[in-house]
Amino acid sequence: MADPAKTSRETRPANQRGVARLAAVQALYQMELAGTDIADVVAEFEAFRLGKEIDGEQYRSADAGWFRDLVGGVVAEQRAIDPSIHAALAHDWPLARVDATLRAILRAGVYELRHRPDVPARVVITEYVDVAKAFFAEDEPRIVNAVLDRLAREVRPEEFTPAAPGS
Numbered sequence: 497m498a499d500p501a502k503t504s505r506e507t508r509p510a511n512q513r514g515v516a517r518l519a520a521v522q523a524l525y526q527m528e529l530a531g532t533d534i535a536d537v538v539a540e541f542e543a544f545r546l547g548k549e550i551d552g553e554q555y556r557s558a559d560a561g562w563f564r565d566l567v568g569g570v571v572a573e574q575r576a577i578d579p580s581i582h583a584a585l586a587h588d589w590p591l592a593r594v595d596a597t598l599r600a601i602l603r604a605g606v607y608e609l610r611h612r613p614d615v616p617a618r619v620v621i622t623e624y625v626d627v628a629k630a631f632f633a634e635d636e637p638r639i640v641n642a643v644l645d646r647l648a649r650e651v652r653p654e655e656f657t658p659a660a661p662g663s
Contacts (some may be wrong), residue, residue: 508584510554510556511556511654512556512558512559513558513559513562513609513623514561514623514626515546515557515558515559516546516558516559516560516562516566517562517566517604517608517623517624517627518627518630518635519541519546519558519563520562520563520566520567520570520604521597521600521604521631522541522600522606523537523538523563523567524567524570524595524600524603525600526595527567527571529596530601534567534568534571535639537567538563538564538567538568540561542560542563546558546560546563547579548564559570565612566604566607566608569607569611570600570603570604570607573607573610573611574603576605577601577603577607577610579592580606580647581599581602581603581643581647581652584642584643584646585643585646587638595636597631597632598628598632598636598639598640601624601627601628601631601640602624602640602644604624604627605620605621605624605640605643605644606644606647608612608620608624609644609647609648609651609652610651611654611662613652616655617651617652617655617656618646618648618655620644620648621640621641621644621645621648624640624644625637625640625641625644627640628640
């Protein structure tokens, strides 16, 4: 029989990916506002935040590979990601007007939709709506849902096409 302490929710890979998503958003935000280099931010998070204790508060373990993939992928693909987010937003609300945290959430979500087909689109959307809820209590989680849903239907239409009857 498995030891419940070793099979806790925190040790499951999916949960560690969720923590990595949240950390990636924080890292992207930090890079944008402080102009910090990607290598420095990733090293800082891995050395001092992911799974570490800070000011008496224990941070949960994260999938470090997933974290690095998200941060590095967003940075590498941002010139392709930003126009698609801009196009998915309301016409009178350009990406430049969007809060920096919300931009980081959307960028990470779009990167994952485009480059991680191993994760179902609906899971990606749900995960980033949850990340948005960690930062915002108002309309922002709904904006994340709407933008990522719209882009997911463009990027992965096969996941949203209803199956034919009898198949």
